[in-house]
Every structure is written in C-alpha cells, then in structure tokens.
Amino acid sequence: MLVDTGACERNVHLCHHGRSEPGCGDCAVRPISVCSVLTLPELDQLEALSQHLTLDKGQTLFGQGEPADFVFNVIEGCLRLTRLLPDGRRQVMGFALPGDFLGLALQERYTVSAEALGHVRTCRFDREDFAAVTEANARLLKSLHDRARFELTLAHDQMLLLGRRTAEEKVAAFLLSLKDRFARIGHNSVTVELPMGRQDMADYLGLTIETVSRMLSRLDRAHSILLVPGGVRLLDQDRLERLAAS
Amino acid sequence: MLVDTGACERNVHLCHHGRSEPGCGDCAVRPISVCSVLTLPELDQLEALSQHLTLDKGQTLFGQGEPADFVFNVIEGCLRLTRLLPDGRRQVMGFALPGDFLGLALQERYTVSAEALGHVRTCRFDREDFAAVTEANARLLKSLHDRARFELTLAHDQMLLLGRRTAEEKVAAFLLSLKDRFARIGHNSVTVELPMGRQDMADYLGLTIETVSRMLSRLDRAHSILLVPGGVRLLDQDRLERLAAS
DNA sequence: CGAATTATTGATTCTCTTCAAGCCGTGTGG
C-alpha cells in the first residue's frame, strides 16, 4: 500500500573519502560513536568503506520498506525516525543525534523512515561490508551490542511513557530526556533546542499536535518552562522531574 | 520510594547440575535459545556455570531495582516483565516464554521485575560469569546481539501500538502476536492460551482491565474470537489482522 | 461449600481528540 510520506527528495550530496578531507581520525563524533572502540588501523580500514553523505532539511536518508542496504553514523544534525501505518497514522520511533548509529534494528528492509530535520551529515557504510567488519572485530560487535542494549532500555522507557503517562507528563519527560541527550553530546544548556516540529513531538509521544501545544502552553503559564523561538528554556526542572516521575 | 510489588516470595527451588539430571545437550529449548549456536564442548563449559531454578505461580525471579547479579534462560512456563512507577501505575514490558533470554537490557540493576505466571523453569547464570563467556565467544555474542536487535524491533512495534492504536486494535494485535509467539515455540493452534490475567494484558497494552474485558467481549460478540477458559480461540483471523493493521 | 479473587457489564466522568478559527513569523511579488 502506498502512502504519502511527505518530502522525499533524494538529491543528497555524496562524497567518497579523499586524502584532502579530514578522515575518521579527526571525526568530531568519534569519541561518542561506535567507532570510539576502534584503533587507528581499524579506523583506516573502516574509513576505506565509508562515504560521507549530506542531507538538507526534509530530505530522506532512507524510507520504511526499502531494502536496508546501508547503515549510518550521524555526524551532525538531527533525524526523525518514523513508522507509518497504512491508514496514515504515524509514530515517531525516535530522533537521531550526532554519535548515533542507524542500523541496529535492521532486518532485510528498513522498518522506519529517516528524515533530516535540518542540515545533516552522516557517514555511510554498505551494510554487508559493515557486517563483515563487525563479524571480524569482537570489540566493535560488543560496542554495537552495548548500544543495542541501551536502545532497548530507552525503548522500554518510551513504552512506559506511551502506555501509562498523561499528556502533561509525556511532554515534561520528553523535554528532560532531550536535555539529557544534548548534554551527553556536549550541548549543555538549560535552553533546550527543539529541532523537530510540534507534529513530530506529538507523533513521538502518542498525542495530537494540539495537545502538545496546550501542554507546552500550560507548562509555560506555570513558569515551569519558557517557550522561546526554536526551543524551550527549562525554568523549574524539579517540577518537570516531578511530573515526569520515573 | 517503596511500592507494593505484590507477591514476592523467594523460596524458589534451586539445584546445581548433577550427573543424574539431563544437561544442556538434552535441553528442550536449546534449539530456540541463545545456546543454539554453541558446540557441545562449549555447552559443557556453560553447563558448569548454570543452575536450574524453579518458580511457582506468583513467585518473583528478580525485582526492579535489585542488583542484576544473574541472567536467565527460560526453559518452561511464562513470566511477566513489569515496570512500576512510584505512584503504582504499572507497565508490563513483555512476557517471557520458553527459549527467551532474560538479561539483554541489563545495566547494574534490573529495570523490570520478572514474575512467574505459572510453573516456571529457568537456567540461571552469574552475570559476570556469563559476560566472561560472552566476551570469549564471538558466536554467542553475535547470537545475543541478534536477539537484542530483534527485541528492539519488537519494542518498536509495541511503541507504535501503544502510541497510535485504538483499544480494539491493541487487543486484536496482542492476540495475534501471542499466537505467533506460541507458534514459534512449537505450540501451534488456533486456540491461544492466555497465561496472564486481564490486568496483565491491560498493563501491557496501556489500557484498563475493564477496557480489555470489553474489547474481548466485543470481539467475541462479533464472532472474531471465542472466549474459552484460560484462553481464546481465533475464529476470524483475517478480521483480527485487519484490525491489527500493521 | 463458601470466601476470595478475577472477570464482566453498566453508568458516568474525564482526558484527550476532533473540528474550527485565528495568530504569528516568513517569504514573495506587485
């Protein structure tokens, strides 16, 4: 069944690694990516298999249902991972930030679509090539496995949120978790950037866009947060944490 | 914060492997467990580290927040994996069946409680011991990783269900997925056993017990299913699949 | 058998959705 998946331009910018541009050794996200466990020789090996790939806002990295030929490291920017039901209902499974690896939950085909929420840079590998490297390198496999296990706990957290939390709690928990994620990649601030739109937040939290907007307004009115263009300032983190109550 | 976690008896039956009882080589769930990738000598090594552990209905294998000292293979029976919020709201993260491995999403402490829904037999390993074996055996690590990735896709499915499906769709999807899981472990029948109670189903699906009961009654009245003691007979699987619409 | 637990069903309430309108920042072209 065909469904309108929105913007799907694929005129992405691709470039093979050349001697002139900085390689894996200088990669900005290396310390926080799966590659952090690799030695320099191993990095060289991997680098030979990698291609940089750049997307602009709205472009699709891969689409749900397509053959899963590639895996990716996110270097810069933010992507939205969505799953679509035949009738158009949408669930955002997550947002990928720099350092994230895309391709853990892969079967033969992508089960989600990945779309750029702004300018995005990724490092792409042929899935088979990457699998071969993984097969031969126990440390890399362990690193991927640790990520998969961590992703699993995140997914469990999200299941609890979707199943048992109120709209206000969902929004509060979302803002806090986003703050934590940004903190982990070095972007530490009480003002949390929101690279995604309200509809994306809604589809991530199992709500409607109107409810998300209302809850943000409510939190703003209660001076728990301050809505600013492109983001949110967390004013009363204690209260938010009490709401998010894990 | 302390919360009543219900039945917590720990008088579980423990037994070291002895020569007289059947070992890993004859294990009923070996072909469907993580152990399926191991050679016989490797199985012997693992067997030396294993203890059988038996629980009766209502007993707790491990509790949320406790130090995660052990990992488990489920040999027989069904367990409920729950996470509790401080205020008592509960989310059932999943049900473990024979062949399932418990301990993928582990950090230092268990993030869920595991309770027996009936008579349960498990194979227990010290977490450190098991980690050492995993570390040294790439095939086992790969097997665990594949399981983790599969669990991740299941978690994603559940997120979609919790976030975007109606009560009736949730119940229909649950019955079908349970049927599939039983089929995969050899228990193939149009009559699906329901080892868990209505409250467990409700907490798994993000509903209340009353809503689950109502939806089951509705499906029964529509002759899509037939409610039988301890289970459900799937009469109109097509209609269920249309409802579950993935 | 009788008590306790679990499940079903009905009546009512409430949270979130749906429908609808208006607002705001941005970009565009006359």
Added chain:
DNA sequence: CCACACGGCTTGAAGAGAATCAATAATTCG
C-alpha cells in the same frame, strides 16, 4: 513597502473513546 499567502503554532468549543466508579457474575482455592 506593504498586501497577501503559506506553513506552523496556538487557542477555543464540541465530541468521542477510554477511564473511573459501581455492581454483579464467574472462577479459583482453601
């Protein structure tokens, strides 16, 4: 420069689906 359109966001009013409250029925278990 301003009118206008467009997309994203907010806000309000009405409606629906599931929760809650309450009572009864069916099972399980001692």
